[in-house]
Amino acid sequence: MKNLIKRWLAKTLLTLGYGFALIVSRLFGPPPPLTAERRRGRILVIGTFHNPNWFFAHLEPLARCSDSDVVLVADGHTGAVEGLRVVVPNPLASKILSRAGAKFLWSVWYALRHRPDLYMGYAIFPAATTALILGRLFRRPACFQVTSGKLELEGGGNRAENKVLSALGSPSPWIEKLAFALTRQFDLLIVRGGRAERYIRDFGATNRIDTITGSVAMPADCPPVSARTIDVIFVGRLTERKRPDRFIKVMHQVARDHPGVRAAIVGDGPDTEALQQQVAELGLDEQIEFLGLRSDVLDLQLKSRIFALTSRWEGVSIAMLEAMSCGTIPVVSDVGDLRDVVDSGKNGFVFDEDDIDSFATTISALLADEGRMATLSREARQTVEDRCSRVAVSRRWGETLRSMKVVA
Known part of the structure; x- marks a missing residue:
């Protein structure tokens, strides 16, 4: 009975979240192209980063690729990266609204105050869903970092390491359909490799997909x-x-x-x-x-x-x-x-x-x-x-963001 309730709650939450994001996206439509006059030099990233290695691997090259102000709305401070500012919701708000709810409100507040040029979410729910909603409302491009590739989309993501998605228990064709419909709305999808891109393309995605891996710091010396x-x-x-x-x-x-x-x-x-x-x-x-x-x-x-x-x-x-x-x-x-x-x-x-x-x-x-x-x-x-070094991945991020005119 407990698992049945969890599945019902997960399906309901995902249906409402994905459904609302789809309505907003289709109602407002894609944003107009960015111009130098409209560009503010800010990027808003939303996600959960408990693993320090993962945090530095993905966020350091993004922060280093330009002079833009990169702001992360996250559950806590994982580490210090030059060019990155971390915004953490009030603990009481996280307790009352849930961590996802608090991050959503803090992201809205930051968007209202600073009007970023790009909204980026790591993982489809809730981060990328939030990024799409804000991008459409504030007429800026939205990016979905497809962190787990096929795993967070197939079957609705029931095998993903995400509490809400995994609560589905078994594959959900309905949630999978919504997830792919949502994925097709983003202005930019970031995948880790060709297999993930082919999988998404096979489901009818025609939006821009770029491959950018995580990064590592190269050790100076390696023993034989x-x-x-x-x-x-x-x-x-x-x-x-x-x-x-x-x-x-x-x-x-x-x-x-x-x-x-x-x-x-x-x-x-x-x-x-x-x-x-x-x-x-x-x-x-x-x-x-x-x-x-x-x-x-x-x-x-x-x-x-x-x-x-x-x-x-x-x-x-x-x-x-x-x-x-x-x-x-x-x-x-x-x-x-x-x-x-x-x-x-x-x-x-x-x-x-x-x-x-x-x-x-x-x-x-x-x-x-x-x-x-x-x-x-x-x-x-x-x-x-x-x-895949910090330098190489930072260069790749710079190419992608410059081509979208998010950075100069």
Whole structure:
């Protein structure tokens, strides 16, 4: 009964939210083109950023790309970024109105007072929905950051890591239809890669779609892979979505060829105890170490030779980009838009998420061939420096915003 009520409430809330945004968008229509005379040099971003890595990966290059005043309306302060101002709703307002309701009101207040040139929302509900409403009301372009790609649209987003969307419980064709109708209203969609863009295009979207990944800060020095002490590293929340159990199965096979292999699992989550039991049952206590939630992940990546990602879903993993920036070789699932960054056989490897044998065989072969690892390590680092560094992503943001005349 409790789940039925949650589903009904989620469907009702999403229907009202999406429906209102669609009515406003169709009533007011697209905004007129921006001109130098109308431009105020302000961008309003709405979203939730609990993870510092994610916060810096996405907002730092946006703030650095121009002299515009970038303002984030969020639940709290995650970190300091030059050129970014964070506006946090009053705690009492968040308690009374909900965090989403308070952010909506604070966004309206900021829009009334400062009239930004662009409204941007991270994730479709409620942030991007709010951005579209405000963009139409104040006659400025609205941008939807499609952070999870297919996951936040398919079935209405019932598998997304969003409390309201996941409360749907099962796929909802009605909410999915509304979500795609809403997506087609935005002046700009930002996706992480080609697979996400194709998925959205297949549902009839003709609006502008640009690909901009998250970013990473490039380490100044990277030790050669031959000098590193961790053979294989897994970084992520220990949940079914990240499938760390698959990683353990992969390492079980690798350990047959390399009994002295050293692997590390970095992160915590609800599945920690079950995973520790799995390691014990497979007799891998000497090979796999649980390091828990760490603040020195970058240092651990610099000590690692291979980065393994066995998730059932990703957009473009920031942890993977960080690993590649350290010259750590990615061996990853073919999910989300990872293939856009990892060129299998050139700077890493991509396999079907269920193909444990290929994961294990490839990792075993790499550990036996330091020359191949050194080549792949250099290519992995170069790829990220060229395409996903703070500088590269900031440049990409500048190109997009200048073409829309949001910045000079």
